[in-house]
Amino acid sequence: MDINKALLTGESLLDRLRDPSVDMSFGDKLAASLQVTVLGVFIVLIALVLLYFAINLMEKLLREPKKSATNIAEDKAAKAAATEPQEEEENLQGADEQNQQELIAVITAAIAASMETSTHNIIVRNIVRNTDTTPAWGKAGRVEQINQMHRM
């Protein structure tokens, strides 16, 4: 690897790789592309490490105290009952929340039955949340989605 030349000209290996007019030896090419690889893998890693910390931070900031599924269901039912009528008018969804609490119980039981696990290992809060804000055609879309995706 002609390091001296690089030092003399002040040109980095990478600069020489980029420059189409420079002829490089096999060794120089290998060194330059290894440099690119180290740099590239390093940047990809930094980017995803930053993401890792960002996600963890986000989770910590937004975390609520954990509860068992049954408790959550009860809490929410209580909350729904206590909601002021004004709020219900505003988003038109509050009114249905009571019914959805019952739905949670049913779905939880059904999933549990089909998976042969006990009820409190499954937290369905999230599943229900999704369904109640999406119109029917949205739901259908969601179901087909995973099939569509691989085709793009």
Place this chain on the structure above:
Amino acid sequence: MDINKALLTGESLLDRLRDPSVDMSFGDKLAASLQVTVLGVFIVLIALVLLYFAINLMEKLLREPKKSATNIAEDKAAKAAATEPQEEEENLQGADEQNQQELIAVITAAIAASMETSTHNIIVRNIVRNTDTTPAWGKAGRVEQINQMHRM
């Protein structure tokens, strides 16, 4: 307001307002922008007055003698019965007209009941007309429409 200068140069206030190289006094600016306001409000008014007369003219030209809702319903039923078969084939809608007359009666009664007014204050002809030329998905769209609009 430097009217003399305007007269001398033959330049209107508006021209001077438009010209970025001309420095105008506060008074001149006020005068010029008032001029724009008068002109603008006037044009908007003309446009909408023209529309006003146009709509009135259109209404007069297209107007049919007024009838009470029940009469109209009867008339249309009669008309539907008298329609030649050829016309029915053409638009595929004539055939349903008879049924729709019955629907009118039902809807009228229903609306009247819910609004506690007497039947002949409500003219449902138009409502029915709309529904019969729109396919089912169109109807659904119509209902959601007023919700969608404000979002654009």
Place this chain on the structure above:
Amino acid sequence: MDINKALLTGESLLDRLRDPSVDMSFGDKLAASLQVTVLGVFIVLIALVLLYFAINLMEKLLREPKKSATNIAEDKAAKAAATEPQEEEENLQGADEQNQQELIAVITAAIAASMETSTHNIIVRNIVRNTDTTPAWGKAGRVEQINQMHRM
């Protein structure tokens, strides 16, 4: 028709027709445009003759031995029964094939009844084939299609 001139200059009639600076007599124009017509009709014909042979060739290469509708229906039912389970998983359609064989019988009978012809004149294999690979909304589309097409 000034053939001599054309011969002298080496310019064909068609070239002269194309050239906006050349004034042509009525006779020349007629001759030139007849030439275009002969050429055009000839090319259109060649194109479609080529297609004719191509379609025939394709049919011969792909042809299966002909069977009566009932036989085909039976064959397919047998085939469907014999299909390995693996294949069923793959396309998720094999499982329904049995039901569709029954559907064929029903549809064939229904069409036959409405057209007052005997059952074995109608080959429904193709109809069924189409329906089973198209989702429900696709079918709806197919039905409306012939109505939509003429409007484009």
Place this chain on the structure above:
Amino acid sequence: MVDVFIDFLGSTGFMNLTIQHVIMLVIACFLLFLAIGKGFEPLLLVPIAFGMLLTNLPLSGVMQPMTVMFEILTPGGGAEGVIETGMEIERVVQNPGGLLRHFYTGNQLGIFPPLIFLGVGAMTDFGPLIANPKSVFLGAAAQFGIFFTFIGAILMGFTPQAAGSIGIIGGADGPTAILVASQLAPHLLGPIAVAAYSYMALVPIIQPPIMMALTNSEERKIKMEQLRPVSKKEKIIFPILVAIIVSLLLPPATPLIGLLMFGNLLKECTVTDRLSQTAQNELINIVTILLGISVGASANAEQFLEFETIQIIVLGVVAFGVGTASGVIIAKLMNKISKKAINPLIGAAGVSAVPMAARVVQTVGQKENPSNFLLMHAMGPNVSGVIGSAVAAGVMLSLFGG
């Protein structure tokens, strides 16, 4: 202040309205009436008529071309220097151009008509043509109207470019006519598009008398043999085959035929249903709106209110009639030669205008013999007529284009 109002009045369309504009507005409203009141091809006539309306409102500027100025930024070094070293030029938009002019670019660059064909392909079932390949001859025969009209137009004094574009009206295929006219005779695009779509809408009125005159009752009663079933494989291979054969024979037809067959392949292969659905719905609708309104906008008073327009209207109906007649005549001949009976009426469907021409055949045939179902038999010539007119368009583009 009074000056300002006078200035304003002078800038209104009212003060710049000419009798020509008024005539065009009346024509536009009449087309709207035909489209909406009479149901003539509304999906294209409504946009075309509305574009015609907007473009003929004086000073609206909707078809104004964009004007751009290039300013030389670095003149240093004198003329010779600049030419040697190159110069930096700044592009200054003086006028962003009219809305419909921007849409019109899609026609000028030949983008919109092939996209319409993509959608048409995704809607078309070529099964009847594959089942009865003889149909292609009827699809070829009906294109004779195109060339017959070409002769007429040349003799009337049109340039060959214009004559070719006018002839294509006889192909009874709107997008093809628009593509050819926009490439060969853009100044006639307005009348040609209007004529093409009007006659497509008038198929049920124009064709039956010609069909009745050229056939006798016995011929019209002929029942045809049931079409053989066509396999999925054949339907998938067909569009690929057609794209290759026609494009090799006539390269200028590639964009039209290529996208028609691409759309058909998307439909028939069944594994690209998402794309096929979009091609035959949203994409074709968006393009139809943009193409329709901008084609209409090309019909400004100066160019539309010419004697030429009347000539085009007349030539168009001739093209259409001759196409219908030659289709029927060839079908009669084929009936005499062929072993299998051919009902001559199906020749009329060769003019394209899918699927209306085929429906007309069905109606006329059933009037003579109520138990006769010619619809599927007529679809063969009908779809091969689409291919035929694309080929004819390729001939015109090849002979008189670029």
Place this chain on the structure above:
Amino acid sequence: MVDVFIDFLGSTGFMNLTIQHVIMLVIACFLLFLAIGKGFEPLLLVPIAFGMLLTNLPLSGVMQPMTVMFEILTPGGGAEGVIETGMEIERVVQNPGGLLRHFYTGNQLGIFPPLIFLGVGAMTDFGPLIANPKSVFLGAAAQFGIFFTFIGAILMGFTPQAAGSIGIIGGADGPTAILVASQLAPHLLGPIAVAAYSYMALVPIIQPPIMMALTNSEERKIKMEQLRPVSKKEKIIFPILVAIIVSLLLPPATPLIGLLMFGNLLKECTVTDRLSQTAQNELINIVTILLGISVGASANAEQFLEFETIQIIVLGVVAFGVGTASGVIIAKLMNKISKKAINPLIGAAGVSAVPMAARVVQTVGQKENPSNFLLMHAMGPNVSGVIGSAVAAGVMLSLFGG
């Protein structure tokens, strides 16, 4: 190797982040919060805010213009020769330009706002306006806010082009404001678009106090006569009529009014349902995505974080308030003159912001008299307000454009 990492670090956005960028990112996130958390016009504020976010990430280059160089290929013959014979120029793309800059072209050329209007037209029912044509005066009155604000902006030192664009915020019509600003004052497009959509979302908060202050309880209780039914024919003729009249009076308003009415005609004529559905769904959605994100991207730190932005925010709310007030005042006057009773509240709906302003009228009216249904009566002024602000936009474009 260390050099390479230092080079890389220098090329990251982190090292080029200024306090201005950070402020803009915070504003963008706050707008996202308003749109998603509070439901303020999310369909446009989410794309606008996201565009604002992307454009203020340093070095992202999403709004970089395309740079093209022209190279002279055939300089032979010297300067004079070249100028006489013309020269062959090669167009070399040096930089393909940023993604959002390409989308932004649709705003610059005035293409996107009229396409939004096409979809809005296809969603709008002008029936209440046809049934009660007097509504037009309320739609006119509410535009006074536009011109009042124009005066204010001029006196604050804005150019007339900028002042006109700022005034249009008072028209309560996002696409109109974007069209005018992109033509007359592109450097202010960001703040104007944000202000326009924010105030449209704030209608339920801004309007009621003004409505309460200008009316007494008796007036708010007024019940209005049932609207007459409107025939399909009237609804079909109406958009054609409006397009002709408004475009003749004010040609620069043609793209907006023309496409609004074209969309409405597609809807009302019922024979072009395919096109109407696409216009009011996929087409408007696609354009909304592209317009929204690129409008947001025009709000870069350098231009947004200026004192002018605060002036625009203030002037915008003034425009809105004056518009509301003048609508209500004229409605009060009309109530006194007219034979039929007019509830002055419906004047407030003249500012556009369809259909929210009409809903606010309904809510305020029903609070006073629970059996009062003003919604349909308010839709008349509401839709005529859309026409009114398009006319006002035409006035601004006519006086200060090109």
Place this chain on the structure above:
Amino acid sequence: MVDVFIDFLGSTGFMNLTIQHVIMLVIACFLLFLAIGKGFEPLLLVPIAFGMLLTNLPLSGVMQPMTVMFEILTPGGGAEGVIETGMEIERVVQNPGGLLRHFYTGNQLGIFPPLIFLGVGAMTDFGPLIANPKSVFLGAAAQFGIFFTFIGAILMGFTPQAAGSIGIIGGADGPTAILVASQLAPHLLGPIAVAAYSYMALVPIIQPPIMMALTNSEERKIKMEQLRPVSKKEKIIFPILVAIIVSLLLPPATPLIGLLMFGNLLKECTVTDRLSQTAQNELINIVTILLGISVGASANAEQFLEFETIQIIVLGVVAFGVGTASGVIIAKLMNKISKKAINPLIGAAGVSAVPMAARVVQTVGQKENPSNFLLMHAMGPNVSGVIGSAVAAGVMLSLFGG
């Protein structure tokens, strides 16, 4: 007359067909067979193969660039004068350009791939990644194949621009590969696109042997802990966060990551469902059609039938294999370090190819232990692989672009 026919024959594609063209047509038909007959990524391979077919029909001209001439209109005043005062230039279109060339502009300007990402974002659920943020390391690891292949390509003699584009094939992400290739090595776009999509389709064949070779039965049987539920708030904040962090770190990745996350935000915020639906359906379908057919059309015989294409095909599968392997190896390491058990198979999903790679993990895992459900666990590395390859693309663009 005979001359005319000879002229015509000479202008057909048949007479200009070379053996190279025939080979390309055969390849195109073979790709159609793979796509339709074997179900390999048909949504993109069908358009790509059809574009390849059309472009290799001689004289079709579908990829011909538009040629424009500039004519100097006002030469008065001599050379010096012109250069000082500027000159009026008229833009004359000599050839409107081929249809697929017009579509191709969307790739050249880098518009189509980000729009595909917009739709992909609107379809993707990042929940599994948020629930298990360690997945990001697997998404990072699998990108090693990209850089490994870069070395190989450089040593084989490719330019760094070409080598970078070829490496991205290992990212298993079609749109990313197309974006990078169209910017850095447009002459290799055809083979790179074909290789990228072919290998994405071949995931179920390429990956399992590598996964089996690098893991033992015990490892493959590992059951993973149930993922925690992810709140709506987290799902809304996530795309905003990712867009900011990745774009700040690597500005050239902004268009891809920005639009991926914009699409995801439109989906997750639930108040912009209209836009999300359009982004993941009609818009992505339209772009897929235009992108696919024009990418295919860039594979003309002259550039495709080179030894380089074979090199690219080989390098592509190497890139893919190394990516899979490094994902699995890092997952094995993480399993040893981490407190919670990690099934090494899920490392293979880091190559992107959403959601097929995750499905392959599920299948392989279940073969070993039928009660093991790895799908959701594999979705984390899978979607983080999409982000990872966009970052790698940014690195290549940053080092070797512009």
